[in-house]
Amino acid sequence: MASQISQDTIIRIEGVSKKFGRLQAVDNVSMEIKRGEFFALVGPSGCGKTTLLRLLAGFETPDAGRILIEGRDMTGVTANHRPVNMLFQSYAIFPHMNVETNVSYGLKIARRPRDEIMARTEEALGLVKLSGYEKSHPDELSGGQRQRVALARALVMRPAVLLLDEPLSALDAKLREAMQLEMVHLQKTVGITFLIVTHDQSEALSMAGRIAVMHQGSVRQIAPPGELYEAPNCRFVADFIGKINLFEGTARPADQPGRVRVHTEKLGILELQGDAEGSVTLAVRPEKIIISHEPGGLEGQISLHGTVMDIAYFGGHSKLFIDIGAGQPLMAEITNSNRNGGPRVAPGDRVRCGWRAVDTLLLTE
Amino acid sequence: MRFPGTPIGPLDYHRRLPLRLILISSLIFLYLPILTLVAFSFNDSRRNIVWHGFTLKYYQKAFADSELMLAFGNSLSIALFSTLISTVLGTMAGYLLWRFRFGGKTALEGTLAMPIVIPEICMGVAMMAFVARIGWPQDLPWPLNLSAITAAHIAFCFPFAAIVIRARMESFNRQLAEAARDLGATEFQTFRDVVAPHMKPGIVAGALLGFTLSLDDFVITFFTSGPNSITFPVKIYSMVRFSVTPEVNAASTILIILTVALTAIALRIQRRYPIAGV
Numbered sequence A: 001m002a003s004q005i006s007q008d009t010i011i012r013i014e015g016v017s018k019k020f021g022r023l024q025a026v027d028n029v030s031m032e033i034k035r036g037e038f039f040a041l042v043g044p045s046g047c048g049k050t051t052l053l054r055l056l057a058g059f060e061t062p063d064a065g066r067i068l069i070e071g072r073d074m075t076g077v078t079a080n081h082r083p084v085n086m087l088f089q090s091y092a093i094f095p096h097m098n099v100e101t102n103v104s105y106g107l108k109i110a111r112r113p114r115d116e117i118m119a120r121t122e123e124a125l126g127l128v129k130l131s132g133y134e135k136s137h138p139d140e141l142s143g144g145q146r147q148r149v150a151l152a153r154a155l156v157m158r159p160a161v162l163l164l165d166e167p168l169s170a171l172d173a174k175l176r177e178a179m180q181l182e183m184v185h186l187q188k189t190v191g192i193t194f195l196i197v198t199h200d201q202s203e204a205l206s207m208a209g210r211i212a213v214m215h216q217g218s219v220r221q222i223a224p225p226g227e228l229y230e231a232p233n234c235r236f237v238a239d240f241i242g243k244i245n246l247f248e249g250t251a252r253p254a255d256q257p258g259r260v261r262v263h264t265e266k267l268g269i270l271e272l273q274g275d276a277e278g279s280v281t282l283a284v285r286p287e288k289i290i291i292s293h294e295p296g297g298l299e300g301q302i303s304l305h306g307t308v309m310d311i312a313y314f315g316g317h318s319k320l321f322i323d324i325g326a327g328q329p330l331m332a333e334i335t336n337s338n339r340n341g342g343p344r345v346a347p348g349d350r351v352r353c354g355w356r357a358v359d360t361l362l363l364t365e
Numbered sequence B: 001m002r003f004p005g006t007p008i009g010p011l012d013y014h015r016r017l018p019l020r021l022i023l024i025s026s027l028i029f030l031y032l033p034i035l036t037l038v039a040f041s042f043n044d045s046r047r048n049i050v051w052h053g054f055t056l057k058y059y060q061k062a063f064a065d066s067e068l069m070l071a072f073g074n075s076l077s078i079a080l081f082s083t084l085i086s087t088v089l090g091t092m093a094g095y096l097l098w099r100f101r102f103g104g105k106t107a108l109e110g111t112l113a114m115p116i117v118i119p120e121i122c123m124g125v126a127m128m129a130f131v132a133r134i135g136w137p138q139d140l141p142w143p144l145n146l147s148a149i150t151a152a153h154i155a156f157c158f159p160f161a162a163i164v165i166r167a168r169m170e171s172f173n174r175q176l177a178e179a180a181r182d183l184g185a186t187e188f189q190t191f192r193d194v195v196a197p198h199m200k201p202g203i204v205a206g207a208l209l210g211f212t213l214s215l216d217d218f219v220i221t222f223f224t225s226g227p228n229s230i231t232f233p234v235k236i237y238s239m240v241r242f243s244v245t246p247e248v249n250a251a252s253t254i255l256i257i258l259t260v261a262l263t264a265i266a267l268r269i270q271r272r273y274p275i276a277g278v
């Protein structure tokens, strides 16, 4: 097997499982992470993200499967001998050491020469913009600064992969957004592979080059952000990543090959590209829906009529909640592109909601 | 009694008369005997009844009493050795209980507290029986003549150290130890560089606690001490059997000062390190 691993695979997870008592925290996960990649692991709280990260770092041992880092089997390799470093959720800055001693700790343990320790520590502190804070004590630093110390402490080791567990969750919204950009920039600068864990799908979308979506211990889809958003492979991913409208239905093969006829209560019978039979879900993203006051549909469009219930204003765009009969209201998004124009909609308006048939997702799982 | 100013609030317990009386009488019963003892150690009279003027001569007498001083030396040596060993054992037990999950851990934690809850008199009798049963040699040269007492003191001091250190570890952020491991530290380096610094106030407090407990222990020591291994409290007891002389007062005052000083240091050290689990 080892010979088949391509040169640019840095982490290879092969059928890894981990149980805590009767709880299957990680369930037969397999994936590959490429060298230099910014990879995100995303999923709801408790889906096993941290556990998977801890398995990689060597703080947990898998019940089944194995992990290869840089082609080396990590089975039996303890945390202190693995070529990865972790940024802990609590930052875990050593409270009795100053910034400099914190950052240089790993190099001292590795018995690097003095000059090298000094130079690399200085460089790492520069990277995270903490030059001048060498002698500061951790309790004099803000949350954001402590995180930078933790980041420098890991980066100074020049790990093959940097593992980051919810690194931004403790920061306030404004700082978080700034740090997201900075992390992406930093990753490009140092060229180290980043594996970031987050429960915030928008964070993953904005930062990562590739994303794995986890649910109840298993990986549901691995794809770049755009593909994950526009072509989710299951109902869970569609619902977890971004906002979406879902319609339950049943599918039968259509007369033409490669097409299916889907019957849903709300949308009637539709013919779509795809291949499915039995119960399916149709999905459409809110921004794909075009709102208009004129009745009547266009060719190749799916049309619904409804009453605007609520409008949530977000500045650049607004979200409409439209009552289309029974069940969940339809979510639609309109861009407020003109200061004075645009589709003037008000709660209570009867509107037509249309979208192109090709924007409809057919989900079988 | 009338209080000027604001009316008594629901939580102003200290301003209510019955509670004031309870507080004052507790203070009197707790501290008056001690204050009397200290005061009369400076009294220029052989009888502890009337104040006759200030003197230090009983301190001189106490220091000149070679038996008393020998007992004092014994007590200090025993306290030093038993503190040293029980602190090391307590640190190891505290670390073990924090670090590992193993079968019978709860049982072990329970057993650890046994010497604390078992009545001291029972511990004393048990120790005496044990020492006699295994035929622990009695007339060894100094300091080996103190070995039986020291062993007994370790047995009851070590659980205190272990419990204090175990409690201290509750506030330790496990991710700190993992971070050290992650940065390449071995188990020992992690203990030395990250765990021990957090434990330190617990270790110091445990040691001082053990030292004071050992220094003023009477019951257990009484049962394990032989004629050539008299400790300070045991010696005072034998002096008091004849009469409470000012020398006894002076000697006791010294013991009080020593214990209070050590306790104060322990408290200070604990205050200097709050829960600090950044």
Ligand SMILES: Nc1ncnc2c1ncn2[C@@H]1O[C@H](COP(=O)(O)OP(=O)(O)O)[C@@H](O)[C@H]1O
Pocket: A020, A021, A023, A025, A043, A044, A045, A046, A047, A048, A049, A050, A051, A052
């Ligand atoms: N050491 C542990 N012992 C028992 N259960 C654990 C342990 N660590 C995690 N779990 C459980 O495993 C599941 C996955 O946890 P985790 O990996 O932390 O999820 P996430 O990071 O995605 O929120 C959770 O249900 C959690 O309670």
Ligand SMILES: [Mg+2]
Pocket: A049, A050, A166
């Ligand atoms: Mg987590």
